[in-house]
């Protein structure tokens with residue numbers, strides 16, 4: 001537009017709007033082309049709920065709720081599996097390892113397709129049995145898994161993310177489950193930040209050309225994240241988030257949600273504890289397992305007026321919201337010598353603070369784990385010396401009856417400002433009953449107590465399902 005004098009501008013303002021528009025249009029060069037509107041995100045992939053789990057069949061933990069959300073509330077659901085489940089058993093054939101992974105991810109696609117969920121991805125991490133989340137983060141290639149997950153959050157633009165609880169619990173406590181919860185939380189906090197994987201949100205040079213190396217997605221801040229747990233007993237989640245009754249009857253399907261959940265689960269036939277369980281329930285009519293409520297814990301919310309136990313989509317209106325940065329890692333100020341559980345427990349203490357998961361940090365009053373009978377157990381214990389002087393720290397264990405120490409009780413030299421991880425090792429008692437026991441450690445330095453640690457252990461836990 002040509003520059004206008006002040007007098008002309010005042011004259012234009014005095015004119016009627018229609019005349020003003022006509023005069024302004026007359027000043028626009030007719031040869032100037034009008035650009036096309038900017039491309040919008042692909043609406044076909046928009047999700048209300050993004051489920052991020054570890055193994056094909058993990059989604060069955062919440063299908064009693066998903067049936068309600070999909071069939072009766074018409075919510076769009078997408079799902080991400082961290083691993084194809086290649087280490088699980090096979091109740092149908094001899095297929096194992098990579099072949100089993102191919103089968104199980106197909107079972108998951110068929111199961112979710114029966115619920116109308118067609119947008120399903122697998123991060124391709126190896127199925128890693130165990131209980132230490134750090135092991136799965138290592139084998140999954142943490143950076144690669146997060147890179148993929150952030151992309152899928154930006155593609156599906158979920159209002160809410162549902163995932164496994166990032167915590168160490170007594171129960172199945174699969175390290176892959178925990179890794180899914182960690183990566184989902186990190187992706188929730190990263191997808192709205194354009195400086196994280198910026199290549200994903202850079203505009204391509206020519207989207208209709210070939211070989212573009214910018215992905216053209218947009219940053220996305222999901223509005224809430226909720227967790228579910230594979231703990232033996234999930235009573236600690238009561239009141240920490242919404243609870244969905246599965247015995248209600250679906251108005252659209254005229255079937256209880258628990259039966260719809262069994263009909264989804266039966267696609268996982270390779271798995272004794274899910275597909276075969278559902279097959280038996282559907283054959284016998286015994287749906288006891290499926291009648292448990294679906295319990296969720298609110299991780300955090302990026303929108304105002306979030307009630308702890310309200311529906312996961314309560315009060316959420318569609319559309320983008322500003323990025324809600326997490327607090328981020330801040331080193332704790334420590335002085336002197338101290339002791340704490342190390343390994344995954346130390347990681348989670350920092351992780352919860354960095355990601356504003358204050359509610360999660362308060363779920364379990366005392367750290368816990370489950371241990372088989374007569375099983376060798378390794379407990380990482382972190383001795384910190386935040387003083388300027390070298391310290392000798394004496395660590396002593398107090399064990400339940402029947403336990404045997406292999407390594408742990410000793411005097412440890414710790415340099416100034418050093419964190420020394422002790423890999424304490426024990427063999428649990430070979431008792432046959434399931435019960436809670438407690439392991440205790442005391443630390444002394446320079447003739448005075450510098451800390452103690454308690455760990456609740458549930459013995460005689462069943463083996464780890466995959």
Ligand SMILES: [Zn+2]
Nearest residue numbers: 054055058466
């Ligand atoms: Zn699993």
